[in-house]
Amino acid sequence: QSALTQPPSASGSPGQSVTISCTGTSSDVGYYNYVSWFQQHPGKAPKLMIYEVTKRPSGVPDRFSGSKSGNTASLTVSGLQAEDEADYYCSSYAGSYIVIFGGGTKLTVL
Amino acid sequence: QVQLVESGGGVVQPGRSLRLSCAAAGFTFSTYGIHWVRQAPGKGLEWVAVIYYDGSNKYYADSVKGRFTISRDNSKSTLYLQMNSLRVEDTAVYYCARVRGQLLSGAFDYWGQGTLVTVSS
Numbered sequence: 417q418s419a420l421t422q423p424p425s426a427s428g429s430p431g432q433s434v435t436i437s438c439t440g441t442s443s444d445v446g447y448y449n450y451v452s453w454f455q456q457h458p459g460k461a462p463k464l465m466i467y468e469v470t471k472r473p474s475g476v477p478d479r480f481s482g483s484k485s486g487n488t489a490s491l492t493v494s495g496l497q498a499e500d501e502a503d504y505y506c507s508s509y510a511g512s513y514i515v516i517f518g519g520g521t522k523l524t525v526l
Numbered sequence: 527q528v529q530l531v532e533s534g535g536g537v538v539q540p541g542r543s544l545r546l547s548c549a550a551a552g553f554t555f556s557t558y559g560i561h562w563v564r565q566a567p568g569k570g571l572e573w574v575a576v577i578y579y580d581g582s583n584k585y586y587a588d589s590v591k592g593r594f595t596i597s598r599d600n601s602k603s604t605l606y607l608q609m610n611s612l613r614v615e616d617t618a619v620y621y622c623a624r625v626r627g628q629l630l631s632g633a634f635d636y637w638g639q640g641t642l643v644t645v646s647s
Contacts, residue, residue, distance in 0.1 A: 417588075419570070450628065450630070450631040450632055450633075451632070452631070452632045452633050452634070454571070454634070456571075461621060461637035461638065461639055461640060462563075462571065462621075462634070462637055463637075464633060464634055464635050467626065467627070467631065467632070467633035467635075468627070468631065468633065473626075473635060505570060505571050507571075507573070507632035507634075508632060509628075509630045509631060509632055513576075513585035513630060514573070514585070514587065514630075515561070515573040515576070515630055515632045516573065517570060517571040517572060517573060518570070519570045520570040520571070
């Protein structure tokens with residue numbers, strides 16, 4: 417199974433919105449509603465931000481939202497704040513008892 | 527509060543073995559599936575393996591199948607990863623992560639701090 421495709425970088429100014437894409441295939445992202453998004457600050461463990469495409473764990477600000485269309489999932493961060501600057505990874509169930517991740521997107525708050 | 531603490535990392539030569547541990551606290555360990563996820567230096571996340579809450583089923587990434595073995599001791603609330611025939615490309619920080627909901631959903635809601643494994647001659 418190949419990794420999911422994410423843009424290497426994304427950026428936005430404070431208060432703006434930014435959307436990060438995660439493209440898979442009809443066998444993973446397009447088939448299962450098991451897409452998650454993780455935020456990782458340098459030297460820290462990843463943090464779950466979105467699961468099952470659109471669900472937000474308690475404690476995650478509602479500025480973070482997830483969606484999916486076809487084989488592409490998206491994470492939108494609204495009202496960008498300085499602390500949102502981090503690496504973001506998507507993951508998906510890929511069938512055959514395998515989980516796959518995207519390559520990661522570095523989000524810069526200008 | 528939920529805690530996952532990995533240990534056992536270090537420097538090892540190619541072809542040798544290493545066993546990682548992940549000690550859990552703050553939740554009923556025996557009712558959750560647990561995964562291993564790794565991250566090579568400066569690289570992205572890679573899923574490694576998963577084990578059912580009761581240890582009855584285990585699944586592996588192709589890159590480690592046949593070399594790594596995931597196991598758990600629910601009486602000790604501890605997860606293990608036995609890594610044999612290590613390769614340079616196995617160098618990474620290894621995280622254990624609890625999954626919420628469906629075992630293979632990828633919804634890893636708690637992670638350990640990671641333990642670094644360096645495979646080098």
